[in-house]
Amino acid sequence: MNRFDYVRAGTVAEAVQAYGTADRARFIAGGTNLVDLMKYDVERPGRLIDITRLPLDAIEDHAGGLRIGALVTNAALAYDARVGERYSLLRDAILAGASAQLRNAASTGGNLLQRTRCYYFYDTATPCNKREPGTGCPAIGGLNRIHAIFGASEACIATHPSDMCVALAALEATVRVSGPAGERMIAFADFHRLPGSTPEKDTNLEPGEIVVSVDLPETGYARNYTYLKLRDRLSYAFALVSVAAGLELDGDRVKTARLALGGVAHKPWRNREAEALLQGKPATRETFQAAADLVVAEAKPQSENGFKVELARRAIVRGLEQAAAGTPQSITDKRIQ
Amino acid sequence: MRLESASPVAADAKIGIRLTINGEVRDIQVAPWTTLLDLLRERLDLTGTKKGCDHGQCGACTVLVDGTRVNACLILAVMKDGAEITTVEGLGGLANGGAGSNGLHPIQAAFVEHDAFQCGYCTPGQLCSSVGMLNEGHARTRDEIREAMSGNLCRCGAYTNIVDAIEDVLQGEAR
Ligand SMILES: Cc1cc2nc3c(=O)[nH]c(=O)nc-3n(C[C@H](O)[C@H](O)[C@H](O)COP(=O)(O)OP(=O)(O)OC[C@H]3O[C@@H](n4cnc5c(N)ncnc54)[C@H](O)[C@@H]3O)c2cc1C
Ligand code: SF4
Numbered sequence: 358m359n360r361f362d363y364v365r366a367g368t369v370a371e372a373v374q375a376y377g378t379a380d381r382a383r384f385i386a387g388g389t390n391l392v393d394l395m396k397y398d399v400e401r402p403g404r405l406i407d408i409t410r411l412p413l414d415a416i417e418d419h420a421g422g423l424r425i426g427a428l429v430t431n432a433a434l435a436y437d438a439r440v441g442e443r444y445s446l447l448r449d450a451i452l453a454g455a456s457a458q459l460r461n462a463a464s465t466g467g468n469l470l471q472r473t474r475c476y477y478f479y480d481t482a483t484p485c486n487k488r489e490p491g492t493g494c495p496a497i498g499g500l501n502r503i504h505a506i507f508g509a510s511e512a513c514i515a516t517h518p519s520d521m522c523v524a525l526a527a528l529e530a531t532v533r534v535s536g537p538a539g540e541r542m543i544a545f546a547d548f549h550r551l552p553g554s555t556p557e558k559d560t561n562l563e564p565g566e567i568v569v570s571v572d573l574p575e576t577g578y579a580r581n582y583t584y585l586k587l588r589d590r591l592s593y594a595f596a597l598v599s600v601a602a603g604l605e606l607d608g609d610r611v612k613t614a615r616l617a618l619g620g621v622a623h624k625p626w627r628n629r630e631a632e633a634l635l636q637g638k639p640a641t642r643e644t645f646q647a648a649a650d651l652v653v654a655e656a657k658p659q660s661e662n663g664f665k666v667e668l669a670r671r672a673i674v675r676g677l678e679q680a681a682a683g684t685p686q687s688i689t690d691k692r693i694q
Numbered sequence: 695m696r697l698e699s700a701s702p703v704a705a706d707a708k709i710g711i712r713l714t715i716n717g718e719v720r721d722i723q724v725a726p727w728t729t730l731l732d733l734l735r736e737r738l739d740l741t742g743t744k745k746g747c748d749h750g751q752c753g754a755c756t757v758l759v760d761g762t763r764v765n766a767c768l769i770l771a772v773m774k775d776g777a778e779i780t781t782v783e784g785l786g787g788l789a790n791g792g793a794g795s796n797g798l799h800p801i802q803a804a805f806v807e808h809d810a811f812q813c814g815y816c817t818p819g820q821l822c823s824s825v826g827m828l829n830e831g832h833a834r835t836r837d838e839i840r841e842a843m844s845g846n847l848c849r850c851g852a853y854t855n856i857v858d859a860i861e862d863v864l865q866g867e868a869r
């Protein structure tokens with residue numbers, strides 16, 4: 358690890374100020390991603406700002422929904438009674454990720470800002486546009502089995518690895534941030550970005566902005582939802598493809614649908630046309646297949662990840678079926694029903 | 695030096711922190727880049743906690759921080775100033791009174807009883823993780839134990855007996 362100076366912030370304002378006065382400052386919360394990357398010299402902060410003592414660890418009722426402090430751990434969030442009852446999609450997505458130990462340490466803000474697991478990004482002996490802009494992207498034409506099939510660019514084909522964020526995208530959460538220019542709200546869909554020609558930027562946060570809370574709207578799709586995560590082993594592995602689905606049904610018809618995919622793009626992937634297609638249609642396999650076909654029509658696989666296209670298509674159909682039937686994927690019994 | 699305010703501590707300075715480790719209060723000077731795992735093993739001679747991967751991928755370094763199981767390899771010690779740390783060396787003491795005449799925590803006794811290890815390298819992490827899992831109180835069934843313990847890899851494949859040992863203690867608690 359490189360040498361850095363250390364600041365223990367007591368308030369959000371102190372944290373923001375400490376960021377502004379340093380070269381290569383980083384906030385640190387659970388440390389489960391940042392410390393890992395520092396050990397590989399992928400991150401070499403000049404200053405670490407410890408934000409774990411900020412008063413941002415509460416989950417509060419807010420505007421009919423919930424306001425989740427940025428320091429609420431992934432475990433505390435998943436096991437909160439209100440989340441279990443009203444936002445079980447979020448609970449299941451969190452519990453499908455990482456391990457119990459990591460979820461005990463990982464924070465809500467850190468989960469949003471975790472970086473890609475692209476092998477080249479992690480290996481400082483190789484070029485990588487995300488780590489060192491302008492050096493190239495060896496994943497294109499290289500080892501890209503885990504990479505994106507949607508929304509990638511010539512500069513970067515990395516994916517965002519979070520499970521929790523896929524559920525937050527489907528639920529249309531809002532991210533509240535505070536920075537040198539004050540506070541602002543960012544719709545979840547606008548928080549993460551596609552790589553374009555600047556893959557070094559994962560999100561639309563400005564330098565020095567800190568995530569203060571993630572706000573959930575009233576509707577949680579708690580009756581008809583699923584989080585279906587497909588991966589190389591059944592636990593403690595990142596998603597190759599995951600599906601967060603939430604439906605509101607009107608009899609046997611779909612009233613509204615939310616569908617987000619993980620493991621396939623630089624951000625949780627939503628397709629509004631597919632969601633619109635589902636609206637008002639009978640909740641049948643034929644309808645779900647049509648939506649899935651629409652989503653994967655846009656897919657642009659790489660040399661080694663063509664399998665993800667068919668995997669995504671089938672996962673969407675199965676996920677929507679599980680949601681419609683009210684039989685969400687079990688997070689302990691991993692058999693897919 | 696001790697940290698009082700939000701003013702930065704220069705990169706070459708050591709920082710004074712206080713940790714209660716296995717019941718003993720320790721005042722320690724650490725560089726900010728020292729992980730809790732390295733502090734325990736290299737500075738405090740508590741080598742029961744193991745380093746497997748050093749990247750959060752194996753669970754060998756699992757310890758309890760304020761009763762919660764975490765990976766010591768991904769924690770900077772300086773950030774845990776004021777915390778209570780329990781390592782495998784302290785599990786017997788944690789059982790306060792619940793420890794058997796041999797000084798073992800019930801989960802340790804169950805691991806012995808069920809032969810829940812082969813080489814033993816993952817065992818300290820498995821033990822601390824089991825105690826953390828019991829504290830959390832979410833796992834009941836075998837499937838739930840397996841999922842809740844999936845953050846602890848065992849290259850010897852002692853999983854079946856590990857689950858047996860935990861199930862035994864869990865059922866004992868329920869009785
Ligand atoms: C072995 C392993 C397996 C994993 N598996 C999964 C998985 O299957 N699914 C999954 O979703 N995740 C997985 N993870 C990732 C894990 O979820 C993240 O590491 C964790 O959520 C990061 O949170 P943290 O608080 O520890 O972040 P930190 O490491 O503290 O910070 C991460 C980044 O976020 C920034 N940051 C933190 N808080 C804020 C804030 N409030 N405002 C602004 N910036 C902030 C930091 O500056 C840093 O850049 C895994 C991790 C490991 C090590
Ligand atoms: S995919 Fe992105 S992160 Fe991976 S090597 Fe290419 S530029 Fe780097």
Ligand code: FES
Pocket residue numbers: 744745746747748749750751752753754755756765766767768
């Ligand atoms: S050494 Fe910490 S998880 Fe492997």
Ligand code: FES
Pocket residue numbers: 810811812813814815816817847848849850851852
């Ligand atoms: S007993 Fe050898 S690694 Fe688990």
